[in-house]
Amino acid sequence: MTRLSDYLLPTEKEAPADAEAISNKLMVRAGLIRQIGSGIWTWLPAGWRSHQRAAAIIREEIDAIGGREMLMPVLQPAELWKRTGRYGIEELFKLHDRKGAELVLAMTHEEAVTSHVAQVVRSYRDLPLILYHFQVKERDEPRPRAGVLRTREFIMKDSYSFDRDAAGLDERYELHVGAYDRIMARTGLRWYRVEADVGMMGGTGAHEYMAPCAAGENEVVLAEGYAANIEVASAEPAPVALPEAPETPETVSTPGLTTVRDVAAQLGLPEGALLKAYPVIAAPAGDGEERLVMVLLRGDHRVNEIKLATALQAAHRPARAEEIEAAIGPPGYIGPVGAGEDLEIVLDAAVAQGPPGAYVTGANRPDEHLRGVVPGRDFAFREADVRTVEPGDTIGAVAVTIEPAIEIGNIFKLGTRYSVPLGATYLDENGVEQPIWMGSYGIGPARIVAAAVEQYADEHGIAWPRALAPFDVHLVALGKPGSPEREAADRVYETLLGGELEVIYDDRDLGPGEKFADAELLGAPLRLTVGRRSLESGEIEVQLRRGRREGAPLPMDAEPAQLLEAVGELWRSLP
């Protein structure tokens, strides 16, 4: 029973002034969500229905691959996080109880689930295992934004798999790939599964599920048969015309010219004919020594920090001017030639694999560059792909497309990252203790909902895919309360209640304009209208929200079973 007259659906004509993203504006305007603090949101009744629909799809598919639903707490002892070395994470909310004991608010649940498994699982006979829950995550994000797309508190479905070995983990991972693919397909979203960064913790595989939309914070690189987060993407660079190499490099005077653009312009060369030197200080995990590394790439390319971190096997930061001055040469004029025997030089693959020719580099002397520098001949290097893919790059001779997208799920092979510190082991057939191999798999119902709004909204409001709409059918009654057309609308409502579809019935005493506007704002896929015209024509008017198309009208005098059948058929034809 959902009559709008006694429902809480606070719609607004105007979007809140501080909203920017489409989903932010529309979800607030449609009465789905309300903000209570930065990155802290309430789901109002209609919005929560959409959230629950997303969650239900996820639950069904994870159950179907053998996931066991449970519930773990958000409030946790800090000790657990100290054992895995994650207590220092800045995003982790930390607090104390009245006795002064240290607690945290969980931002994810590897620690909790692994500590349970460590206690409970003893034998290879107990494995494999998939455990999951829907639970609030708390993260002190540096910058919450875009309504419900990036919040400090949100519900995530996180599942965790436990296996005897890497091969078992691969199996559980593939099961999740299948489940996630089915979840995405069922939501009605446009989505991609992309290769993702595995991080420096030695993960062995990761994918992200991305929904393309303007408000997305990530970028995905797409080509025929290829989809990757730009953080890890690789492609063929657009070619650059290089001058032929002279016998030896020659010095050119470039007073005051410290940028690629200025030097290229001065010498009449494309920016790609220069080598850009990007000095970084690399600090390997653990207690490795810091070291200075010169990263070289084509002047028109940009460093990809994630790929560079992978190539260096180390966290890194840009070197400071005084560090550059002391170790190499004057900032703005540094280059690989004569930079010192011991300096580690990483040359981007786009140069190392590029056509033969000569480049311009800094001369390591003030106001001078070198022309005619040939990698390999004039300096030694280590090759690595460390540049960011950009428009104009190709894969298989076809230009890539780069799209903004929102990450709605990710799956990750953890290996023994958490089982070892938390002592999650089992005894194999030979009685030998072995670490458990783990995977973790997250997905955010809120982001699924918000992404659907982003992808399908138009200037009139939300246009839900069938699977996520808070209500399937929006029945609008026109005319005065108590009028014959209202009575007819009531009868249609009663009939629809006997069917499978979720109906919101606008029985409020408002004008037609307001009702239609609210219906389009709220975005149910199917709108049925009963008014005076219906009495005259004997037809219930039909409008399909997606595209705002008129549908074939339904007969008003049909038997309830017939009407339900007709509505059901209409419903199944919708996107």
Place this chain on the structure above:
RNA sequence: CGGGGAGUGGCGCAGUCUGGUAGCGCACCCGGCUGGGGGCCGGGCGGUCGCAGGUUCAAAUCCUGUCUCCCCGACCA
């Protein structure tokens, strides 16, 4: 953390420069009209001007401090 912007009824805003009765539209309440695209008329309710301190006869307005929110960047298991 760096840069920018903003806090005035539920929402959107004006008023601040130049101190002097807190205003507008929408929403809301009451009555009436209207009844197929946010309609009309009349009458109402509702605001410690984010907070604290200061200057002044007098502060939404000037000064100091502080809190909160948004955007861009940095960051992001």
